[in-house]
Amino acid sequence: MTTFPCSIQDLPTPCLLLRRSRLVANCRKMAARMAEKGVGLRPHLKTAKSIDVARIATAGHSGAITVSTLAELEYFAKHGVDDILYAVGIIPHKLNRIAEVARSGTKVLCITDSASLIPVLNAKADALGITLNLMVEIDVGGLRGGLSDDDEVLAVAREISEADHLSFMGVMTHAGQSYAGPDLDHIESVAEDERQGLVSIAKHVEQQGLVCQIVSGGSTPTATHGKTFEGLTEMRPGVYTFQDLDQYGLQSCGLDDIVVSVLTSIVGHNPRADRILTDAGGLALSKDLAAKKFLDHTGYGWIADTDGNLNEDRLYVAEVHQEHGLLASPNGSVDPEKLPIGSLITVLPNHICMTAAAYDGYYVVEEDGRVSEFWPRVNGW
């Protein structure tokens, strides 16, 4: 077991390093932006899955959060978060676990876009002795879940309102198309589509006498670049807490805003293949290649030193096997002497939501480079 404080050199590899001051800065910046724009912040904790991060991310706002799994819902409720939106379309089978959390006093919000499901959800909520809070999911162009037709939304909202054991809470969307960036004009315009789409549907519903307590949008690109959020009650960005190479490519952050990196050991040199081998492979990094859309030679991540400074030869993880990462140089040969076997480097991840999921927590690094504590994550479902 690791005892704290300790040095980065003492940690097992691969593991996740979390730079506290960057996390706090990212969270403060987003919280301040949302406050300044007059909109609430309900951070999505699917990225961090950590109560320690949730406490920092919710500072200055209501304390409400968003989650993507029932495991997260249960974990955050147990740790005292009292207002949680579960942002994946609800199905009846999942109400058993939802009801347990709701009964413990946590406000749980669920989402649906299906009129045909309402009677089933109502019957199940009745059987479980709860009132289920439901929002209608809207599609503003992401083409994942949600309805886009005003009257279809109204029909579902009305069904919910009229059901004895359901409570209509409002509308929500996720403008996933904001990730198609990196043109800032494009992201701004997606943010405006997201806002207008939600506001106009909310108005249509309210004109029929139904109250949208919550009008909820959000993604890191739209929350970062949207000009106005008028008419929305809250935004739900998530990855801004940690940032990553994908967000850097999308111009949502700078490289120095990337909070979490993968600490890895050099475990071999292969001069015949012109590769340096590390112990962070496909499981330790994930096979997400999102960052290559907007950046060159990203592979499975860019290499930095243990202080987070980008490698001078711009080495990157060119290939992965399950437990091996193979480093290459975009500008010529790798020089094994610069990275002896046993030395430590870090990998800036392509998509931290995917990468972090392989680990049971984060080693927290302070500004002086010392490791102060370990923050657990809640993985699985």
Added chain:
Amino acid sequence: MTTFPCSIQDLPTPCLLLRRSRLVANCRKMAARMAEKGVGLRPHLKTAKSIDVARIATAGHSGAITVSTLAELEYFAKHGVDDILYAVGIIPHKLNRIAEVARSGTKVLCITDSASLIPVLNAKADALGITLNLMVEIDVGGLRGGLSDDDEVLAVAREISEADHLSFMGVMTHAGQSYAGPDLDHIESVAEDERQGLVSIAKHVEQQGLVCQIVSGGSTPTATHGKTFEGLTEMRPGVYTFQDLDQYGLQSCGLDDIVVSVLTSIVGHNPRADRILTDAGGLALSKDLAAKKFLDHTGYGWIADTDGNLNEDRLYVAEVHQEHGLLASPNGSVDPEKLPIGSLITVLPNHICMTAAAYDGYYVVEEDGRVSEFWPRVNGW
């Protein structure tokens, strides 16, 4: 908590289903093949990471296994496995944990391809009070780790033999290029290259008076298709235990040999995008796309029913978000009525080593379709 036995309908989603009879059949077949060919089987447990699977996979052979992480090493040793090869190049920092396992009575084998590391490993083994068993890693064309030159191998072997606290055990390789298939002639020829490469290097080393107790090859394709293993003492295939779409594409197995699938719920329909939504997304399936090399319309996996029968419309997971999978049809539109919200399907995974890593274990399904027990996995490092 789930109580057993139960029905597949009672399980949370997403989760892993493991069909016991298929696992037993795959393991028996490989064990029998290796026995018939006169070579030992040291199955690689990086795929299953489960002691329950290890017990089945080692039946009929010595009980020795291969692992890819120190977490696996510690877990399997704790569960009584007494001969374990850690198949990632060893570095001095990791000897602390290796030594603890070795002191508990488990035979631990490590690998290296670095002459310069030998004095450091020797000093550290001395400090820890152990004799470290070392094999030399050979590269027979996979271009990952390992040496390919006879005299370089001999030099490392000799350094190990002459060190007071190291013990030279033999040579090993992993012919990763066997995954470039799917031509069976190609795989057969890689298997023969792997065998000949190892045997000729082992002979070279032994001619100098050093004994190779172990001459170890292995990958699922080469173990499945190699004609002879003469001169090898053991093979180390791993994914054959479970099989997957990648192995199916490589002709290492049939679809009915795939042991583990992802149980997922239908959570939505999006007729505008012609997609059906499930709760198995990028985390539940992994973002590995290996299977597309040799098969069409694989996406992130093929859809089957809960009995494992391939979907009649050949639906596949066309897109993933973190917690959403989007199903499409290769032959036209999807029909939402065939898969109502709340119904259950399974996903045949592209690359089960990657997919399984997101879960803490397997729900074991018997031939009558009942779920009999839960087998935990050891994840992380």
